[in-house]
Amino acid sequence: MGALCSHALDLTGVAGDPASRVHRLDPRAKLLGLLSVTVIAVSTPLRLWPVLAAGMLVLVVVAAAARVPAKDVWRRARGPLVLVLPVAAFVPLVRTGGSAWAVGPLTVHEAGLAVLAAVAAKTLIGVGAAVLLTATTPFHDVLRGLEALRAPRLLVLVAGLMFRYLFVVVEEADRMRTAMAARAYRPRSVLHSRTLGRLAAVLFLRSYERGERVHLAMLARGYRGGMPRLEPLTLHRADALFVGAVVVLLLPARVLGGLP
């Protein structure tokens, strides 16, 4: 469990060239720009496929400008894609309408294929935008951007602490896994999973106790409900240009195409 988690955490850092123009953009600009791409793509019907193609083009340009290698994008995107796309793959078999083709014992319908294409395109764009945001922006800067965009402060605080202590909890889980292996624990049947359940409970209790200690440490340094920042965010012309370019490229085509 721990080794898996450690591997997953390797994917949370910044990728590409940290000195690129995209990396240096204000996190608010990247949040707004990439969220716009996602919202426009999700609300676009398949008949307006040029809008979807433009959305993908924007992501490719952003990835190239940030010098994020395709393999890094794939490593980060494959998890969410594996969750969504296999489910969508069944739609052409069950959604009837239009022409139909027999593929062995199965029948594939034209309407179902259209839904699959739309879901695949929107998922690729949504996941791609999220991957590029996290690959070009440290997680704490994403949170600062959200806070500056007036996201609920408590949620931002909880997300920040969760991310900070994810690494500590993963280390604890790794140590517990090692301790179990050192005492020859090797689950052989489903019944043995009860032990894992108990360990999860211990991990939860330890995390809860740590939460209380962290709260005391915050109080000891004058915490009164706010998380003050040393360096406030500042928007520059490049940030406005980035958001403006994305919106100008996608929004008119989307609006002129009408409602879904």
Added chain:
Amino acid sequence: MTCAIRATGLTYRYPNGHLALDALDLHVRRGERVALLGPNGAGKTTLLLQLNAILRGGGTLEVAGLEVADDSVRELRARVGFVFQDPDDQLFMPTVQEDVAFGPLNLGLPRDEVRRRVADALGAVRMDDCATRAPHQLSMGQRRRVAIATVLSMDPHVLVLDEPSANLDPRSRAELIDLLAGLDRTMVVATHDLPLAAELCPRAVVLDAGRVVADGATAQLLADDALLAAHDLAVPHGFDVARITCRAAA
């Protein structure tokens, strides 16, 4: 103000009924370094938490010239820097720099002043080149030094450390002692590391069952085998207290 800490009849009982401090009296002079020794459960950490008003119990307590009361808590926390046993509890911000800035920003200081304090505190613990790193990217010794920087940046009158040498390798421990020996502050150090106490603190106080059972020169107390044995303390095998030179404040 010559008395940094004046505790009289300090009592604290946890909600489960355990009496952690039992009418404890303790006076610490300004600029003094005091080691708090004692077995597990003696009340060392409970006493430290009272000094920062995180726990409040019976008796009277005056720290850094302030009587501990509801209206003095904010000022008290500015004057007493608390370094927790586990640096992962202390370092909760995403980067070292933001963590060190957290306390001074809460004090309402202007940003330029906070930047200066962050640079000074990180310089004092020799961690200037790690300002933008995340705490989980640091070694345990580095985390401990940054944890000390997080309270130094608040410019406290009294520095309170709970088991500062726990989980440190010998080199990190030696660096920590060097660092602490160079800080000119009133210091209260709760520790099981008796050689560290001997090297850093001219005075030691032994607690047991929430009471002060011995108070005197560290070298003298550590040479008293009967006292140490009676309170579950022991110097490491082969360790010669007489050969340790206590390092005076810079």
